[in-house]
Amino acid sequence: MPCQESATCVRDRGSGVSEVKVYVPSALRSYTGQKDEVEAGGSTLQELLRELDERYPGFRFRIIDEQDSIRPHIKIFINHDQARELSAALRLEDEVSILLALSGGA
Amino acid sequence: MEPPMSKSDKSNKEPSPAENNHDPKTATGKLSLLIATRKGAFFLRGGKNRRKWKLSDPIFLGHMVHHIVQDPRDPKSILMACRTGHLGPTVFRSNYLGKTWVEAQTPPAFPKAPEGETGRVVDHVFWLTPGHASEPGVWYAGSSPQGLFRSEDGGANWEGVSGFNDHPMREAWTGGAGDGTPDGPKMHSILIDPRDPDHMYIGMSSGGVFESTNRGVDWKPLNKGSVSVSSPVPDPEYGHDPHSVKLHPLKPDRLYQQNHCGIYRMDREEGVWARIGDNMPKDVGDIGFPMVLHPREPDTAWVFPMDGTEVWPRTSPDGRPAAYVTHDAGESWKRQDKGLPKKKAWMTVKRQAMTSDSHEPVGLYFGTTNGEVWASTNEGKKWECLARNLPHVYAIEVAEYLK
Numbered sequence: 001m002p003c004q005e006s007a008t009c010v011r012d013r014g015s016g017v018s019e020v021k022v023y024v025p026s027a028l029r030s031y032t033g034q035k036d037e038v039e040a041g042g043s044t045l046q047e048l049l050r051e052l053d054e055r056y057p058g059f060r061f062r063i064i065d066e067q068d069s070i071r072p073h074i075k076i077f078i079n080h081d082q083a084r085e086l087s088a089a090l091r092l093e094d095e096v097s098i099l100l101a102l103s104g105g106a
Numbered sequence: 107m108e109p110p111m112s113k114s115d116k117s118n119k120e121p122s123p124a125e126n127n128h129d130p131k132t133a134t135g136k137l138s139l140l141i142a143t144r145k146g147a148f149f150l151r152g153g154k155n156r157r158k159w160k161l162s163d164p165i166f167l168g169h170m171v172h173h174i175v176q177d178p179r180d181p182k183s184i185l186m187a188c189r190t191g192h193l194g195p196t197v198f199r200s201n202y203l204g205k206t207w208v209e210a211q212t213p214p215a216f217p218k219a220p221e222g223e224t225g226r227v228v229d230h231v232f233w234l235t236p237g238h239a240s241e242p243g244v245w246y247a248g249s250s251p252q253g254l255f256r257s258e259d260g261g262a263n264w265e266g267v268s269g270f271n272d273h274p275m276r277e278a279w280t281g282g283a284g285d286g287t288p289d290g291p292k293m294h295s296i297l298i299d300p301r302d303p304d305h306m307y308i309g310m311s312s313g314g315v316f317e318s319t320n321r322g323v324d325w326k327p328l329n330k331g332s333v334s335v336s337s338p339v340p341d342p343e344y345g346h347d348p349h350s351v352k353l354h355p356l357k358p359d360r361l362y363q364q365n366h367c368g369i370y371r372m373d374r375e376e377g378v379w380a381r382i383g384d385n386m387p388k389d390v391g392d393i394g395f396p397m398v399l400h401p402r403e404p405d406t407a408w409v410f411p412m413d414g415t416e417v418w419p420r421t422s423p424d425g426r427p428a429a430y431v432t433h434d435a436g437e438s439w440k441r442q443d444k445g446l447p448k449k450k451a452w453m454t455v456k457r458q459a460m461t462s463d464s465h466e467p468v469g470l471y472f473g474t475t476n477g478e479v480w481a482s483t484n485e486g487k488k489w490e491c492l493a494r495n496l497p498h499v500y501a502i503e504v505a506e507y508l509k
Contacts, residue, residue: 027192058209062193066215067225073192100192 020048020090023097028063031056045076046086048096063098073101130356130402133464133506138203139471140174140184140505141479142458145497147171147186149204156469156483159492165204173458175234176505177260179242184505185261187231187247195230197247199261203505212263214247214255216271228253233458235296238303248293252280252310254322269323270308270316279327279344285312285336294457295351299358307351307361312336314346315363331379333367350397350457357404360435364397364409364457371436382436386411390423390430390441396460400468400485405435408442408462408486410455410472421452429470429486445489446480453478458501473499 019041024032032038040055042048046068053060063074068086070076076083077097078090090096139150139159147165152158169188177183182203189195197214198207219225228249237244237256247255247264254267270276285291295309304321307328314329327344334346347366354360359374369383369392383392393414400406408431413419422428428443453474460472470482477496482489 025192027190057211058196058213061213061215062196065194065227066217067219067227069227071192071194 020094020096022048022052023095023099025098025100027100028059028098031059031062042090044086044090045078045083045088045096048090049086075099075101131464132402132466135507137463137465137469137507138505139479139492140176140204140501140503141473141493141496141499142171142174142186142188142501143473143477143497143499144170147174147188147204148493148496150479150492156463156465156481159481161493162204166198166207170230171500172230172232173234173501173503175236175503177236177245179236179239180260181505181507183260185234185245187234189230195228195249197231197234197261197264208262210257210262210264212265214249214253214264214266216253216266226251226253229290231255232292233294233296235298238298239300241303244303246296246298246306248296248308250290250292251286252276252291252293252313254293254296254308256322267322269318269320270325273325279316280310280313281336281345285345287311295348295363297351297353299353300355301358307353309348309351309363311347311349311366312345314344315348315351315361316344328372329379330377331372331381332363332365332370333381335367349395352397352399352407354399354404356402360404362397362399362407362436364394366393366414368392369394369397369409369436380436382432385432385437386430386439387441390428391415393418394455395420395457396455396472398460398462398470401462401464402468403433406431406433407436408432408460408470409439410460412454419452420454422454425450425452427451427453429472429482429489431486442482442486443489444487445482456500458503459499461502461504463504463506469504471502471504473502475499 019039022038024036040048040051049060078094136154137152141148146167149162151160169190171188174186184200186198197210200207214231216226230250231247232250233248235246243260245257245261254270255264256267257264292311297307299305306318308316316325317328318325329346334342337345348363351363361372363370368381370379371382372379386392390411394409394411398408408429410429413421413423427446428441430439432439455472463469467485473479475498479493480489481492
């Protein structure tokens with residue numbers, strides 16, 4: 001079935017790389033031209049964030065530290081499951097949400 | 107690049123204005139106070155007579171801005187270190203006096219640790235220092251936890267200074283995560299000798315004062331004579347808590363520090379910190395965060411004492427804020443509180459939140475954790491409040507435009 005271009009579209013590129021919808025929190029929209037949703041490809045969270053960083057330089061380091069850990073006050077969900085590692089796999093029709101934890105500071 | 111200067115060469119060479127990293131010329135033009143706060147940056151722009159001030163709108167509102175510093179080699183350029191409650195640390199550069207900002211392509215970060223090992227993470231960039239006058243584009247940054255970083259392209263790309271960050275003694279020098287300020291141990295007071303770009307000092311809370319004579323390749327502790335409360339060892343070699351370390355550009359072998367344990371001066375030929383805070387009034391004590399030097403008088407310095415008794419309130423002693431000035435390198439001190447609240451004012455002035463300009467007479471400025479900015483345009487003789495209701499002030503620096 002051909003993929004339809006839409007906000008929820010997930011395309012299989014035939015090489016294990018999926019293009020998924022990514023929800024962008026307000027604190028990161030200065031990088032995405034104020035878009036709250038973007039699409040990017042990757043078979044893992046690592047690959048997805050690498051692509052986003054190429055497109056939006058600086059994006060990744062604000063949420064992933066130099067040891068490849070998700071920063072303490074950032075949460076990343078793949079669909080409804082919280083991802084703890086960048087090796088988390090992405091599959092067709094997954095949706096990635098980058099969220100600001102409630103502990104961001106006074 | 108010129109070959110490194112030997113120590114003997116350095117000690118025989120007086121700084122010239124062209125080499126001087128802190129130009130001692132008297133400024134006469136307009137100036138701006140670059141105010142870094144817990145919730146964004148603000149500029150207070152003053153006319154050349156420093157009578158009228160205009161507060162900018164917030165810049166990067168909501169960002170935790172730790173330091174904003176003008177580049178004296180390129181006065182339209184400013185670097186800013188910040189993070190947010192959620193987002194990691196970064197550095198922004200403005201080439202247009204703060205009108206526009208560009209983020210560093212490679213912000214200060216520690217190397218990725220090998221698989222199975224725990225690597226360090228920069229929590230925030232705490233300190234920014236322009237490099238030597240002869241090295242345009244070179245900047246240094248100090249981080250929390252303690253790390254030293256250098257940029258050679260005006261702050262766009264940063265690399266760790268391995269001579270410190272990977273030094274086999276670094277962990278011992280700096281202690282653990284508990285050996286630091288409540289919001290993390292810090293590297294600060296990165297000082298460049300105006301005679302020699304290879305000669306540097308750093309201050310660390312915790313850690314102490316350290317010196318490198320080879321551009322950061324190696325480091326030695328420089329704490330003899332200063333008190334440390336974190337070790338039962340008498341006169342320990344390291345583990346001290348300097349809050350603010352200063353080097354006078356006209357007398358680079360004269361160092362001052364406001365330490366967690368008093369106010370000190372070191373003349374390098376002596377090599378020992380002398381506790382000049384012993385000459386402060388006993389009911390005020392010699393505990394505080396900032397220390398400011400007169401730009402043209404190496405014997406003149408200011409401190410802003412805080413209460414270091416019992417549980418360390420870190421507020422103005424007895425609720426009566428005042429600066430103290432010395433004109434004789436700490437042999438005596440004079441209280442300067444005219445214009446400041448006479449009582450019931452529990453101010454805290456952090457280590458980066460007090461500074462001077464280089465006008466004549468010198469202007470002094472400090473910011474408080476309750477969001478006030480105070481100024482004296484006559485070297486502390488009288489103070490006035492320039493701004494209230496700002497967020498918690500972390501740092502104030504002056505941007506001057508020399509004519």
